Amino acid sequence: MDALIEADRLSKKFGKVQALSELTLTLPAGQPVAILGPNGAGKTTFIRMVATLIAPDRGTLVVNGHDVVRDPMAVRRMIGLAGQSAAVEEMMTGRENLVMVARLYGQGRARSVASAERILDQMDLVEAADRRAKTYSGGMRRRLDLGASLVGSPRLLLLDEPTTGLDPVSRNEVWDAVHAMSVHGTDIVLTTQYLDEADHLATSIVIIDGGRVIAQGTPSELKSRVGADMVELHTIDVPTMQRAAEVLASLGVAEPSTDPATRRCSVAAPSGSKLLPVVVRALDDAAVPVEDIALRRPTLDEVFLALTGHRASTPDSDPTTPAKDAA
């Protein structure tokens, strides 16, 4: 069997917080995998365990044939980790940062310089190579951090929320970089809170919540389980929202749902974007004014609602996520 990661009943507690609860998972090599879940689901704990940074309380975790507890050094020899915060030294240049990590991987001086050069090229940082990382944009810093995790040509790349905190432009830059790596043949396991990110970067998605696996599959498999896209509209007041809901119901596609608090009304769109002009025309014929109308994909919250029957816990609603360790 060609399993890259085999987790068997992994459990980990931080104080009173059960970060992982008998998590069992087998990931084969050769596919970019996204671990998707809300804050506090156990994503970071799992990634940190694979990276040998924390040991499980119970259960076993084998990475490419090596047990993370019994032989952490063997695991470290073949992984690259880019954690949640870009761990680059701001007062060093991009090149210096990469050479340092290459040296730590055990490469000689000349080879480290060559590796750094290759990564700078791959991460599109050649022009900024000799500037201090302090002057980099958020996206460049993230790319440099990703590059540092790649400088040892790892067999397995671990990315913990690679785009959290980035603006949309930087996010796209990082997405492109990650995509390039997976094409290059590096195995990638990444965590994310965003369904669209998992969809974009991974061919397999594992959804975890409350420290255990709740679903897995390809993006399209999961989406078909969750339901189709939605047409969603906003209205100026509640009576208008109700009239809009009547119009949507009259189309006979699906039962519309309404949210008076946000004066929002939505209906499932199994035929995708084809429904949008139909809805617009029907509303226009009925003279129902709308503020905004859009076709929207299911959110992570809706995925959770569909798969678990409860909404994804958010940092605000979940008091049990005090530390990033538990995230």
Added chain:
Amino acid sequence: MTITLDPPRQSRPTEAVTNQGASFLVASGQVASRTLKKFVRSPALLIAGTAQGLLFLLIFRYVFGGAVSHTGGLSYVDFLVPGFVVTGVLFQGMSAASGVADDKEGGLFDRLRSLPIRLLSIVSGRVGADTVLVAWGVVVMTAAGFAVGFRVSGTTAGALAGLGLTILFGFAFVWLFIALGLMAGSPQAAQGLSFLVFPLSFVSSAYVPVSTMPGWMQAFANNQPMTQMVNTVRLLTGGPQAQALLGHPVSYYLVPSLLWTAGLVIVFAPLAVWKLKTT
């Protein structure tokens, strides 16, 4: 619940990559050089620490100094400068604590610990760099001491020994501050260590003679490590006047100083390594 994903569809290149990892010395050197580069390239760090030290020196030398008596035949500047330089390692050490807390929070230690290098090389690199910074601070503050009138009355060899002992003492305190910095968790929390630094530096023989303090305070001041090392260095630099003031030979203070130095390393080195491991 057991989940198995589909088998891989594409065949992946199986280039054999083995990262043997850097040797202990190379790894320590890389970690140390990173900390030193950061320091040298941050003018704010460089200037703020030095300026604060100089300010302290000037205040004690010229503002309080005139009012301090009970220094026997030793002039106040010759009394003060050994104390000022030795306790300076505490302030330097505090920046080591916030430095490691910063590294921890910024994810640097996660990166380093995920690499195929020994944990001890990470700590020793950091300690090595911070000891260099302590040594630098000691040399700068000693030079400042000379600038405000400090002179060595003992032998040059004794004075140099005092300098070396101070740096060794600083090395021991670096272990303490690195362990505490890792325990503090955040740079802000590490600032809280000033509650440790101020009593150790001020409730000692560094700035004023202990004999003028209330009895209960003397009990602490006389027996804490700073006083032992301050008096050792004072005897090594102050010649017969220092001898007359303190009334003991160098060994009386040197032995406890060295015991403290060894004790700090024995207690805090394993603690620092353990904290890093369980971060």
